[in-house]
Amino acid sequence: MKSILTCQGITKSYGSGDIIENVLKQVDLEFFEGQASVLIGPSGSGKTTLLSILGCLLAPSEGQLLIADQSVNFFDKSSLTEVRRQKLGFIFQHAQLLPFLTIEENLAIVGRNAGMNDADIKQRLDNLLQRLELQAMRYKHPNQLSGGQRQRVAIARALLHRPSIVLADEPTAALDWLTGKTVVELLLEQARLEKAVLVVVTHDTRMLPLFDRILSIADGLLSEQQQTAIADNTFYTQT
Ligand SMILES: Nc1ncnc2c1ncn2[C@@H]1O[C@H](COP(=O)(O)OP(=O)(O)O)[C@@H](O)[C@H]1O
Numbered sequence: 001m002k003s004i005l006t007c008q009g010i011t012k013s014y015g016s017g018d019i020i021e022n023v024l025k026q027v028d029l030e031f032f033e034g035q036a037s038v039l040i041g042p043s044g045s046g047k048t049t050l051l052s053i054l055g056c057l058l059a060p061s062e063g064q065l066l067i068a069d070q071s072v073n074f075f076d077k078s079s080l081t082e083v084r085r086q087k088l089g090f091i092f093q094h095a096q097l098l099p100f101l102t103i104e105e106n107l108a109i110v111g112r113n114a115g116m117n118d119a120d121i122k123q124r125l126d127n128l129l130q131r132l133e134l135q136a137m138r139y140k141h142p143n144q145l146s147g148g149q150r151q152r153v154a155i156a157r158a159l160l161h162r163p164s165i166v167l168a169d170e171p172t173a174a175l176d177w178l179t180g181k182t183v184v185e186l187l188l189e190q191a192r193l194e195k196a197v198l199v200v201v202t203h204d205t206r207m208l209p210l211f212d213r214i215l216s217i218a219d220g221l222l223s224e225q226q227q228t229a230i231a232d233n234t235f236y237t238q239t
């Protein structure tokens, strides 16, 4: 299996002087091609912090982040932007589409930022809009779509430039259970098709059986849980 993303001894502290909060303590993790992980933990346990570090949006206090075996620790700001534009796709709680652009234009920007040519962007757009059943939305604006449709556009946007890593922070928190489940199933199916590493933060324990790996943070420590232990819900509590 090809290693895509590695954390070595990742620590993150906020604050200074006497008021230091150690949010992540020595997190070691390796993600392989096509692997889908879910990240759980109580509110304030550091899920968004870890996802932000994995996405090169936030620098760790200590430790190394490797993308495709290359350390990004000493990359400057513009190199990190380039890594994000080429290799990463993000999905947030709200789709955060640009309101004044059509769905097609919202998607095309990602391709242009990644340096794809127009023909490639068009082909990719056609393909993703079809896969996510969004053809009818192509020339609409975000405010003409439902929450679930907007999250489907967010999936297309996260995948458009063929990133090797897709990170989603509570992508279904604003949706009802059934719509949310459909969105996560689509995200999993599409990320697997693309062989991307997928990491999804969720509060919804009903989603856990859908994933290959279950990662849990508490008190700054990361642990991995087995699907079978989760199934009978014996040791897992959630806020
Ligand atoms: N920019 C920041 N400055 C200071 N403290 C922060 C910052 N971001 C997050 N924190 C703190 O770090 C802890 C973890 O936050 P976060 O990663 O957002 O948790 P989660 O996503 O699991 O709810 C919280 O106690 C939060 O208050």
Ligand SMILES: [Mg+2]
Pocket: 047, 048, 049, 169
């Ligand atoms: Mg969070």
